[in-house]
Amino acid sequence: PALVGRHRRGAPLELFSGPADTLRQMRNYIGSVAADAAGAVIATSSPVGGRGLYWDAASGRCLGTTALADGCGVAPAAGEGFLLSSGLGAMLRVDAAGEPRQAVLAPSRELSWDNHFRRAAAGA
Numbered sequence: 820p821a822l823v824g825r826h827r828r829g830a831p832l833e834l835f836s837g838p839a840d841t842l843r844q845m846r847n848y849i850g851s852v853a854a855d856a857a858g859a860v861i862a863t864s865s866p867v868g869g870r871g872l873y874w875d876a877a878s879g880r881c882l883g884t885t886a887l888a889d890g891c892g893v894a895p896a897a898g899e900g901f902l903l904s905s906g907l908g909a910m911l912r913v914d915a916a917g918e919p920r921q922a923v924l925a926p927s928r929e930l931s932w933d934n935h936f937r938r939a940a941a942g943a
C-alpha cells in the first residue's frame with residue numbers, strides 16, 4: 820500500500836505511489852518524515868525495511884532511495900539534502916535523490932542511537 824501522502828486544505832488526501840518493490844521492502848512502516856528547507860523534497864525512513872525514500876513534494880514522484888540498515892532518523896542537512904541516521908550508530912549525508920554524499924559516522928558497537936537512549940533511560 821501507499822505509505823506517504825499529502826493533504827492540502829480543501830482538497831482530498833493524495834497518496835504517493837512509489838516503486839512496488841521498494842514499498843514492499845518497507846513492510847508497511849514509516850519511521851520518520853522530514854522536508855528539505857525549500858519544502859520541495861520530502862524524506863521518509865523505514866527502519867524495518869532499512870531504507871530512506873525521497874519524494875518530490877509537488878508531484879509525489881519517488882526521487883530515489885538509500886539503503887541503511889535500521890535507518891530511521893531523517894533531518895534536512897545544511898545547504899541541501901538530508902542526514903539519515905541508523906539505530907546501529909551510522910549517519911549518512913545524502914542528496915535529494917538519496918545518493919550518499921558523505922558518511923558522517925560509521926556503524927559502531929560503541930555507539931548506537933537507540934541503545935544509548937535505552938541505557939540512559941535505565942540509569943546505566
